[in-house]
Amino acid sequence: MSLVRSHAATSSTTIDQPGLSDLLGPFLSGLWGDSPPIRFEFWDGTGIGPTDGPGTVHLRSAEALRSILWTRGDLGPGRAFVTGHLDIEGDLFGVLRALEVAGPDEKSPGWGAAVRALGLARRLGILRGPLPAPPEELRARGRRHSLRRDSEVVTHHYDVGNDFYRLVLGPSLTYSCARFDSPSTTLEQAQEAKHEMICRKLGLADRPGLRLLDVGCGWGSMALHAARAHKATVLGITLSRPQAELARQRIEQAGLSDSIEIRVQDYRELKGETFDAISSIGMFEHVGAGRLEDYLRILRGLLTEHGRLLNHGISAVGGSLAHRNSFMGRYVFPDGEVIDIGRTILAMERAGFEIRDVESLREHYATTLRAWVAGLESGWAEAVDLVGERRARVWRMYMAGCALAFENGTLALHQVLGVVPGTGGGSGMPPTRAGWS
Numbered sequence: 001m002s003l004v005r006s007h008a009a010t011s012s013t014t015i016d017q018p019g020l021s022d023l024l025g026p027f028l029s030g031l032w033g034d035s036p037p038i039r040f041e042f043w044d045g046t047g048i049g050p051t052d053g054p055g056t057v058h059l060r061s062a063e064a065l066r067s068i069l070w071t072r073g074d075l076g077p078g079r080a081f082v083t084g085h086l087d088i089e090g091d092l093f094g095v096l097r098a099l100e101v102a103g104p105d106e107k108s109p110g111w112g113a114a115v116r117a118l119g120l121a122r123r124l125g126i127l128r129g130p131l132p133a134p135p136e137e138l139r140a141r142g143r144r145h146s147l148r149r150d151s152e153v154v155t156h157h158y159d160v161g162n163d164f165y166r167l168v169l170g171p172s173l174t175y176s177c178a179r180f181d182s183p184s185t186t187l188e189q190a191q192e193a194k195h196e197m198i199c200r201k202l203g204l205a206d207r208p209g210l211r212l213l214d215v216g217c218g219w220g221s222m223a224l225h226a227a228r229a230h231k232a233t234v235l236g237i238t239l240s241r242p243q244a245e246l247a248r249q250r251i252e253q254a255g256l257s258d259s260i261e262i263r264v265q266d267y268r269e270l271k272g273e274t275f276d277a278i279s280s281i282g283m284f285e286h287v288g289a290g291r292l293e294d295y296l297r298i299l300r301g302l303l304t305e306h307g308r309l310l311n312h313g314i315s316a317v318g319g320s321l322a323h324r325n326s327f328m329g330r331y332v333f334p335d336g337e338v339i340d341i342g343r344t345i346l347a348m349e350r351a352g353f354e355i356r357d358v359e360s361l362r363e364h365y366a367t368t369l370r371a372w373v374a375g376l377e378s379g380w381a382e383a384v385d386l387v388g389e390r391r392a393r394v395w396r397m398y399m400a401g402c403a404l405a406f407e408n409g410t411l412a413l414h415q416v417l418g419v420v421p422g423t424g425g426g427s428g429m430p431p432t433r434a435g436w437s
Helices: 020-032 062-070 075-083 092-102 110-124 147-158 162-169 187-201 221-230 241-253 289-301 327-332 341-350 362-378 380-387 389-408
Strands: 039-041 055-059 086-090 211-215 233-238 260-264 275-281 303-315 354-360 412-419
Touching: 055 092, 062 075, 075 086, 075 327, 075 389, 086 092, 092 362, 092 389, 162 241, 162 362, 162 380, 187 221, 187 303, 187 362, 187 412, 211 221, 221 233, 221 241, 221 260, 221 275, 233 241, 241 260, 289 303, 289 341, 303 341, 327 389, 341 354, 341 412, 362 380, 362 389, 362 412, 380 389
Parallel strands: 039 055, 211 233, 211 275, 233 260, 275 303
Antiparallel strands: 055 086, 303 412, 354 412
8 A cells, every 4th residue: 555666657748847846846856767657746836656547646745754764564544644744635546556566666766866865854854764664553562362351453443433433334334244146236235145145155045043153243233144044043242332332222123132243352262152053254364373273273163963163254376464554454354364265174174174265256356345435435524524534534544545455466355264173074065156146
Protein backbone atom coordinates (compact mmCIF):
# COMPACT_ATOMS: atom_id res chain seq x y z
CA MET A 1 0.00 0.00 0.00
CA SER A 2 3.06 2.20 -0.19
CA LEU A 3 2.36 5.59 -1.73
CA VAL A 4 5.92 6.27 -2.86
CA ARG A 5 7.60 3.76 -5.16
CA SER A 6 10.69 3.84 -7.38
CA HIS A 7 10.75 2.66 -11.00
CA ALA A 8 11.07 4.01 -14.52
CA ALA A 9 7.78 5.24 -15.97
CA THR A 10 6.92 7.57 -18.84
CA SER A 11 4.10 10.02 -19.44
CA SER A 12 3.10 12.07 -22.42
CA THR A 13 1.61 14.96 -20.44
CA THR A 14 3.72 16.65 -17.77
CA ILE A 15 3.81 20.15 -16.34
CA ASP A 16 6.83 21.81 -14.75
CA GLN A 17 6.22 25.00 -12.83
CA PRO A 18 8.52 27.10 -10.69
CA GLY A 19 8.41 26.70 -6.94
CA LEU A 20 8.37 23.47 -4.97
CA SER A 21 8.16 21.49 -8.20
CA ASP A 22 11.66 22.78 -8.99
CA LEU A 23 12.89 21.41 -5.67
CA LEU A 24 10.88 18.22 -5.42
CA GLY A 25 10.37 17.40 -9.09
CA PRO A 26 13.91 16.20 -9.80
CA PHE A 27 13.92 14.16 -6.59
CA LEU A 28 10.59 12.44 -7.36
CA SER A 29 11.57 11.89 -10.98
CA GLY A 30 14.80 10.35 -9.76
CA LEU A 31 12.89 7.82 -7.69
CA TRP A 32 11.25 6.46 -10.82
CA GLY A 33 14.18 7.07 -13.15
CA ASP A 34 12.19 9.34 -15.45
CA SER A 35 8.82 10.68 -14.31
CA PRO A 36 6.28 9.74 -11.63
CA PRO A 37 3.48 7.45 -12.88
CA ILE A 38 0.85 9.82 -11.46
CA ARG A 39 0.69 13.53 -10.69
CA PHE A 40 2.07 15.01 -7.48
CA GLU A 41 1.01 18.50 -6.40
CA PHE A 42 2.64 20.47 -3.59
CA TRP A 43 1.43 22.90 -1.00
CA ASP A 44 2.43 25.94 -3.05
CA GLY A 45 0.21 24.88 -5.96
CA THR A 46 2.98 23.63 -8.23
CA GLY A 47 3.28 20.04 -9.38
CA ILE A 48 4.93 17.39 -11.49
CA GLY A 49 3.66 14.38 -13.40
CA PRO A 50 0.85 13.50 -15.79
CA THR A 51 -2.39 15.47 -15.72
CA ASP A 52 -4.33 12.76 -17.57
CA GLY A 53 -3.81 9.95 -15.06
CA PRO A 54 -6.31 8.38 -12.63
CA GLY A 55 -5.74 11.02 -9.95
CA THR A 56 -3.36 13.22 -8.02
CA VAL A 57 -1.35 12.83 -4.83
CA HIS A 58 -1.46 16.12 -2.91
CA LEU A 59 1.34 16.91 -0.48
CA ARG A 60 -0.50 19.44 1.69
CA SER A 61 2.49 20.49 3.81
CA ALA A 62 6.11 19.75 4.55
CA GLU A 63 4.85 17.48 7.35
CA ALA A 64 3.92 14.92 4.69
CA LEU A 65 7.55 14.68 3.62
CA ARG A 66 8.64 14.69 7.23
CA SER A 67 6.48 11.62 7.92
CA ILE A 68 7.85 9.82 4.87
CA LEU A 69 11.45 10.79 5.57
CA TRP A 70 11.51 9.70 9.21
CA THR A 71 9.33 6.60 9.07
CA ARG A 72 10.38 3.48 7.19
CA GLY A 73 8.14 1.46 4.89
CA ASP A 74 4.51 2.29 4.27
CA LEU A 75 3.86 3.63 7.77
CA GLY A 76 5.21 7.09 6.86
CA PRO A 77 3.00 7.65 3.78
CA GLY A 78 0.11 6.00 5.62
CA ARG A 79 0.51 8.28 8.62
CA ALA A 80 0.68 11.33 6.34
CA PHE A 81 -2.54 10.19 4.64
CA VAL A 82 -4.38 9.57 7.91
CA THR A 83 -3.43 12.97 9.32
CA GLY A 84 -4.38 14.75 6.08
CA HIS A 85 -0.88 16.02 5.26
CA LEU A 86 -1.07 13.81 2.19
CA ASP A 87 -4.26 13.31 0.19
CA ILE A 88 -5.38 11.52 -2.94
CA GLU A 89 -7.79 13.14 -5.35
CA GLY A 90 -9.56 11.16 -8.04
CA ASP A 91 -9.78 7.40 -8.33
CA LEU A 92 -8.13 6.04 -5.18
CA PHE A 93 -7.92 2.53 -6.64
CA GLY A 94 -6.46 3.87 -9.87
CA VAL A 95 -3.78 5.93 -8.10
CA LEU A 96 -2.73 3.03 -5.89
CA ARG A 97 -2.74 0.68 -8.88
CA ALA A 98 -0.58 3.05 -10.93
CA LEU A 99 1.98 3.29 -8.14
CA GLU A 100 1.86 -0.46 -7.65
CA VAL A 101 2.32 -1.22 -11.35
CA ALA A 102 5.27 1.16 -11.53
CA GLY A 103 6.94 -1.12 -9.01
CA PRO A 104 10.11 -0.59 -7.02
CA ASP A 105 13.46 -0.22 -8.76
CA GLU A 106 15.87 -2.72 -7.27
CA LYS A 107 18.87 -0.49 -8.00
CA SER A 108 20.30 1.52 -5.12
CA PRO A 109 19.77 5.26 -5.64
CA GLY A 110 23.43 5.82 -4.72
CA TRP A 111 25.23 8.34 -2.52
CA GLY A 112 24.55 11.21 -4.87
CA ALA A 113 20.80 10.82 -4.52
CA ALA A 114 21.15 10.47 -0.75
CA VAL A 115 23.14 13.72 -0.52
CA ARG A 116 20.59 15.53 -2.71
CA ALA A 117 17.74 14.21 -0.55
CA LEU A 118 19.49 15.40 2.59
CA GLY A 119 20.03 18.85 1.11
CA LEU A 120 16.40 19.01 0.00
CA ALA A 121 15.20 17.98 3.46
CA ARG A 122 17.33 20.70 5.06
CA ARG A 123 15.96 23.38 2.71
CA LEU A 124 12.37 22.32 3.50
CA GLY A 125 12.98 22.27 7.24
CA ILE A 126 11.95 18.65 7.78
CA LEU A 127 15.03 17.44 9.67
CA ARG A 128 13.41 17.95 13.07
CA GLY A 129 12.77 14.27 13.68
CA PRO A 130 9.64 12.15 13.32
CA LEU A 131 6.16 13.43 14.01
CA PRO A 132 4.46 11.98 17.09
CA ALA A 133 2.25 8.96 16.42
CA PRO A 134 -1.43 9.91 16.12
CA PRO A 135 -3.78 8.42 18.73
CA GLU A 136 -5.39 6.21 16.05
CA GLU A 137 -2.26 4.04 16.09
CA LEU A 138 -1.80 1.13 18.48
CA ARG A 139 1.52 -0.27 19.61
CA ALA A 140 0.42 -3.40 21.46
CA ARG A 141 2.30 -4.40 24.62
CA GLY A 142 2.96 -7.73 26.26
CA ARG A 143 3.43 -11.23 24.87
CA ARG A 144 2.08 -11.64 21.34
CA HIS A 145 -1.19 -13.58 21.25
CA SER A 146 -1.55 -13.74 25.02
CA LEU A 147 -5.18 -13.55 26.17
CA ARG A 148 -4.73 -9.95 27.35
CA ARG A 149 -2.93 -8.71 24.23
CA ASP A 150 -5.33 -10.46 21.84
CA SER A 151 -8.21 -8.76 23.64
CA GLU A 152 -6.45 -5.39 23.30
CA VAL A 153 -5.80 -5.64 19.55
CA VAL A 154 -9.27 -7.02 18.79
CA THR A 155 -10.82 -4.16 20.75
CA HIS A 156 -8.68 -1.67 18.78
CA HIS A 157 -10.08 -2.92 15.49
CA TYR A 158 -13.63 -3.98 16.24
CA ASP A 159 -14.77 -1.48 18.84
CA VAL A 160 -14.83 1.40 16.36
CA GLY A 161 -18.59 1.51 16.71
CA ASN A 162 -21.50 -0.61 15.55
CA ASP A 163 -23.05 2.28 13.62
CA PHE A 164 -19.83 2.78 11.66
CA TYR A 165 -19.66 -0.90 10.75
CA ARG A 166 -23.31 -0.87 9.69
CA LEU A 167 -22.56 2.07 7.39
CA VAL A 168 -19.60 0.30 5.77
CA LEU A 169 -20.80 -3.29 5.73
CA GLY A 170 -24.44 -2.67 4.95
CA PRO A 171 -27.51 -4.37 6.47
CA SER A 172 -25.88 -7.83 6.50
CA LEU A 173 -23.35 -6.64 9.13
CA THR A 174 -20.95 -9.31 7.92
CA TYR A 175 -17.25 -8.48 8.05
CA SER A 176 -15.80 -11.23 5.86
CA CYS A 177 -15.58 -12.19 2.21
CA ALA A 178 -18.93 -12.58 0.44
CA ARG A 179 -19.72 -14.94 -2.45
CA PHE A 180 -20.99 -13.28 -5.63
CA ASP A 181 -22.85 -15.70 -7.90
CA SER A 182 -23.17 -13.15 -10.72
CA PRO A 183 -22.26 -9.54 -11.53
CA SER A 184 -25.78 -8.49 -10.54
CA THR A 185 -25.56 -10.03 -7.06
CA THR A 186 -25.86 -7.41 -4.31
CA LEU A 187 -23.56 -7.38 -1.29
CA GLU A 188 -26.39 -8.55 0.98
CA GLN A 189 -27.27 -11.41 -1.37
CA ALA A 190 -23.60 -12.38 -1.63
CA GLN A 191 -23.20 -12.52 2.15
CA GLU A 192 -26.34 -14.64 2.45
CA ALA A 193 -24.98 -16.95 -0.26
CA LYS A 194 -21.69 -17.28 1.64
CA HIS A 195 -23.46 -18.21 4.87
CA GLU A 196 -25.63 -20.77 3.10
CA MET A 197 -22.64 -22.33 1.37
CA ILE A 198 -20.86 -22.68 4.73
CA CYS A 199 -23.94 -24.26 6.28
CA ARG A 200 -24.04 -26.78 3.45
CA LYS A 201 -20.36 -27.58 3.71
CA LEU A 202 -20.81 -28.17 7.43
CA GLY A 203 -23.78 -30.46 6.84
CA LEU A 204 -26.26 -28.23 8.67
CA ALA A 205 -28.64 -28.34 5.72
CA ASP A 206 -28.69 -32.15 5.73
CA ARG A 207 -29.49 -32.61 9.42
CA PRO A 208 -31.49 -29.75 10.98
CA GLY A 209 -30.90 -29.15 14.66
CA LEU A 210 -27.13 -29.67 14.83
CA ARG A 211 -25.04 -27.78 17.40
CA LEU A 212 -22.75 -25.16 15.82
CA LEU A 213 -19.88 -23.18 17.34
CA ASP A 214 -19.19 -19.92 15.49
CA VAL A 215 -15.71 -18.70 16.48
CA GLY A 216 -15.36 -14.94 16.05
CA CYS A 217 -19.11 -14.55 15.55
CA GLY A 218 -19.07 -10.79 14.96
CA TRP A 219 -22.57 -9.33 15.00
CA GLY A 220 -24.19 -12.76 14.78
CA SER A 221 -24.99 -12.96 11.06
CA MET A 222 -23.76 -16.54 10.54
CA ALA A 223 -25.49 -17.68 13.76
CA LEU A 224 -28.75 -16.07 12.65
CA HIS A 225 -28.63 -17.73 9.24
CA ALA A 226 -27.81 -21.18 10.62
CA ALA A 227 -30.56 -21.03 13.23
CA ARG A 228 -33.18 -19.50 10.95
CA ALA A 229 -32.53 -21.56 7.81
CA HIS A 230 -31.43 -24.88 9.34
CA LYS A 231 -32.72 -24.88 12.92
CA ALA A 232 -29.18 -25.14 14.28
CA THR A 233 -28.43 -24.51 17.95
CA VAL A 234 -25.58 -22.00 17.93
CA LEU A 235 -22.96 -20.70 20.34
CA GLY A 236 -21.17 -17.62 19.03
CA ILE A 237 -18.07 -16.24 20.72
CA THR A 238 -16.31 -12.89 20.25
CA LEU A 239 -13.84 -10.72 22.14
CA SER A 240 -15.72 -7.52 21.34
CA ARG A 241 -18.39 -6.49 23.84
CA PRO A 242 -20.12 -4.01 21.47
CA GLN A 243 -20.33 -6.78 18.87
CA ALA A 244 -21.84 -9.18 21.39
CA GLU A 245 -24.38 -6.61 22.59
CA LEU A 246 -25.64 -5.87 19.08
CA ALA A 247 -25.62 -9.57 18.14
CA ARG A 248 -27.87 -10.33 21.11
CA GLN A 249 -30.22 -7.52 20.12
CA ARG A 250 -30.47 -8.85 16.57
CA ILE A 251 -31.10 -12.38 17.84
CA GLU A 252 -33.85 -11.20 20.18
CA GLN A 253 -35.49 -9.19 17.39
CA ALA A 254 -35.42 -12.31 15.19
CA GLY A 255 -37.08 -14.36 17.93
CA LEU A 256 -34.16 -16.80 18.08
CA SER A 257 -32.94 -16.30 21.64
CA ASP A 258 -33.77 -19.94 22.46
CA SER A 259 -31.53 -21.15 19.61
CA ILE A 260 -28.51 -18.83 19.82
CA GLU A 261 -26.19 -17.86 22.67
CA ILE A 262 -23.54 -15.15 22.30
CA ARG A 263 -20.60 -14.95 24.71
CA VAL A 264 -17.63 -12.63 25.12
CA GLN A 265 -15.08 -15.40 25.32
CA ASP A 266 -11.75 -16.54 23.88
CA TYR A 267 -11.72 -19.89 22.07
CA ARG A 268 -9.01 -21.02 24.50
CA GLU A 269 -11.48 -20.71 27.37
CA LEU A 270 -13.99 -23.21 25.98
CA LYS A 271 -14.07 -26.25 28.27
CA GLY A 272 -16.22 -29.38 28.45
CA GLU A 273 -18.51 -28.57 25.50
CA THR A 274 -19.05 -30.49 22.27
CA PHE A 275 -20.33 -29.44 18.86
CA ASP A 276 -21.36 -31.08 15.61
CA ALA A 277 -19.81 -28.32 13.52
CA ILE A 278 -17.52 -25.29 13.89
CA SER A 279 -17.35 -22.25 11.63
CA SER A 280 -14.38 -19.90 11.87
CA ILE A 281 -15.04 -17.04 9.45
CA GLY A 282 -12.60 -14.16 9.22
CA MET A 283 -11.15 -14.83 12.68
CA PHE A 284 -8.17 -16.97 11.65
CA GLU A 285 -5.99 -13.92 10.90
CA HIS A 286 -5.86 -13.13 14.65
CA VAL A 287 -4.59 -16.58 15.70
CA GLY A 288 -0.94 -16.28 14.63
CA ALA A 289 1.34 -18.90 13.10
CA GLY A 290 2.89 -19.68 16.47
CA ARG A 291 -0.49 -20.74 17.88
CA LEU A 292 -1.84 -22.36 14.73
CA GLU A 293 -1.57 -25.97 15.86
CA ASP A 294 -2.86 -25.21 19.38
CA TYR A 295 -5.86 -23.43 17.84
CA LEU A 296 -6.73 -26.36 15.60
CA ARG A 297 -6.14 -28.93 18.31
CA ILE A 298 -8.52 -27.05 20.65
CA LEU A 299 -11.21 -26.93 17.97
CA ARG A 300 -10.67 -30.60 17.12
CA GLY A 301 -11.24 -31.47 20.79
CA LEU A 302 -14.62 -29.72 20.77
CA LEU A 303 -16.05 -31.75 17.88
CA THR A 304 -17.99 -34.99 17.95
CA GLU A 305 -17.18 -37.93 15.68
CA HIS A 306 -17.77 -36.89 12.05
CA GLY A 307 -17.83 -33.27 13.23
CA ARG A 308 -16.72 -30.70 10.67
CA LEU A 309 -14.63 -27.51 10.80
CA LEU A 310 -14.93 -24.83 8.13
CA ASN A 311 -11.95 -22.47 8.37
CA HIS A 312 -12.46 -19.33 6.26
CA GLY A 313 -9.33 -17.18 6.33
CA ILE A 314 -6.97 -14.93 4.40
CA SER A 315 -3.78 -16.59 3.17
CA ALA A 316 -0.55 -15.57 1.47
CA VAL A 317 2.22 -17.56 -0.15
CA GLY A 318 4.90 -17.96 2.52
CA GLY A 319 2.72 -16.19 5.09
CA SER A 320 2.73 -12.54 6.09
CA LEU A 321 2.83 -10.72 9.43
CA ALA A 322 1.51 -7.19 9.97
CA HIS A 323 4.76 -5.72 11.28
CA ARG A 324 4.38 -3.39 14.24
CA ASN A 325 5.93 -0.55 12.23
CA SER A 326 3.70 -1.00 9.18
CA PHE A 327 0.46 0.79 8.33
CA MET A 328 -1.55 -2.41 8.84
CA GLY A 329 0.31 -3.27 12.04
CA ARG A 330 -0.26 0.12 13.66
CA TYR A 331 -3.62 1.27 12.38
CA VAL A 332 -5.61 -1.74 11.27
CA PHE A 333 -4.67 -5.25 12.45
CA PRO A 334 -1.99 -5.14 15.14
CA ASP A 335 -0.50 -8.66 15.38
CA GLY A 336 -2.55 -9.69 12.33
CA GLU A 337 -1.01 -12.62 10.48
CA VAL A 338 -1.98 -14.49 7.34
CA ILE A 339 -0.70 -18.03 6.90
CA ASP A 340 0.29 -20.00 3.82
CA ILE A 341 -2.60 -22.29 2.82
CA GLY A 342 -0.25 -25.26 2.64
CA ARG A 343 0.81 -24.74 6.23
CA THR A 344 -2.82 -24.45 7.33
CA ILE A 345 -3.79 -27.71 5.66
CA LEU A 346 -0.81 -29.54 7.16
CA ALA A 347 -1.63 -28.18 10.63
CA MET A 348 -5.25 -29.31 10.28
CA GLU A 349 -4.11 -32.80 9.37
CA ARG A 350 -1.71 -32.90 12.30
CA ALA A 351 -4.56 -31.85 14.60
CA GLY A 352 -6.57 -34.88 13.47
CA PHE A 353 -8.73 -33.52 10.66
CA GLU A 354 -9.22 -35.19 7.32
CA ILE A 355 -9.21 -32.47 4.63
CA ARG A 356 -12.28 -32.80 2.42
CA ASP A 357 -12.46 -29.54 0.50
CA VAL A 358 -10.36 -26.45 -0.27
CA GLU A 359 -11.83 -23.49 -2.16
CA SER A 360 -10.39 -20.11 -3.07
CA LEU A 361 -12.63 -17.02 -2.98
CA ARG A 362 -9.86 -14.53 -3.78
CA GLU A 363 -11.68 -12.53 -6.44
CA HIS A 364 -14.83 -12.49 -4.33
CA TYR A 365 -12.98 -10.71 -1.54
CA ALA A 366 -11.78 -8.01 -3.93
CA THR A 367 -15.39 -7.43 -4.98
CA THR A 368 -16.50 -7.40 -1.33
CA LEU A 369 -13.89 -4.81 -0.36
CA ARG A 370 -14.78 -2.55 -3.28
CA ALA A 371 -18.40 -2.68 -2.11
CA TRP A 372 -17.32 -1.71 1.41
CA VAL A 373 -15.25 1.21 0.10
CA ALA A 374 -18.26 2.36 -1.93
CA GLY A 375 -20.40 2.20 1.21
CA LEU A 376 -17.87 4.26 3.15
CA GLU A 377 -17.46 6.86 0.42
CA SER A 378 -21.20 7.26 -0.15
CA GLY A 379 -21.71 7.85 3.58
CA TRP A 380 -18.51 9.80 4.16
CA ALA A 381 -20.00 12.70 6.10
CA GLU A 382 -21.81 10.32 8.45
CA ALA A 383 -18.68 8.20 8.86
CA VAL A 384 -16.66 11.27 9.87
CA ASP A 385 -19.36 12.22 12.38
CA LEU A 386 -19.26 8.72 13.86
CA VAL A 387 -15.52 8.04 14.14
CA GLY A 388 -13.68 11.20 13.08
CA GLU A 389 -11.98 11.95 9.79
CA ARG A 390 -8.70 10.25 10.67
CA ARG A 391 -10.29 6.91 11.54
CA ALA A 392 -12.45 7.08 8.41
CA ARG A 393 -9.33 7.73 6.32
CA VAL A 394 -7.65 4.68 7.87
CA TRP A 395 -10.50 2.50 6.73
CA ARG A 396 -10.66 3.99 3.25
CA MET A 397 -6.97 3.40 2.61
CA TYR A 398 -6.87 -0.02 4.25
CA MET A 399 -9.83 -1.45 2.36
CA ALA A 400 -8.76 -0.02 -1.01
CA GLY A 401 -5.23 -1.36 -0.59
CA CYS A 402 -6.52 -4.79 0.41
CA ALA A 403 -8.88 -4.91 -2.57
CA LEU A 404 -5.92 -4.41 -4.89
CA ALA A 405 -3.91 -7.07 -3.03
CA PHE A 406 -6.68 -9.62 -3.61
CA GLU A 407 -6.98 -8.58 -7.25
CA ASN A 408 -3.28 -8.98 -7.97
CA GLY A 409 -2.91 -12.22 -6.00
CA THR A 410 -0.73 -10.92 -3.17
CA LEU A 411 -3.48 -12.07 -0.81
CA ALA A 412 -5.92 -14.96 -1.16
CA LEU A 413 -8.94 -16.25 0.74
CA HIS A 414 -9.40 -19.96 1.31
CA GLN A 415 -12.14 -22.03 2.85
CA VAL A 416 -10.80 -25.33 4.15
CA LEU A 417 -13.23 -28.04 5.25
CA GLY A 418 -11.98 -30.69 7.65
CA VAL A 419 -13.83 -33.63 9.22
CA VAL A 420 -13.13 -35.73 12.33
CA PRO A 421 -12.83 -39.32 11.08
CA GLY A 422 -15.05 -41.87 12.75
CA THR A 423 -14.31 -45.37 13.98
CA GLY A 424 -13.22 -47.53 11.06
CA GLY A 425 -12.45 -44.51 8.90
CA GLY A 426 -15.97 -43.31 8.18
CA SER A 427 -16.39 -39.59 7.51
CA GLY A 428 -20.13 -38.99 7.23
CA MET A 429 -19.38 -36.84 4.18
CA PRO A 430 -21.56 -36.81 1.04
CA PRO A 431 -20.02 -38.53 -2.01
CA THR A 432 -19.68 -35.31 -4.05
CA ARG A 433 -19.72 -31.51 -3.71
CA ALA A 434 -23.14 -31.30 -5.29
CA GLY A 435 -24.80 -30.65 -1.95
CA TRP A 436 -23.10 -27.29 -1.45
CA SER A 437 -22.14 -26.08 -4.94
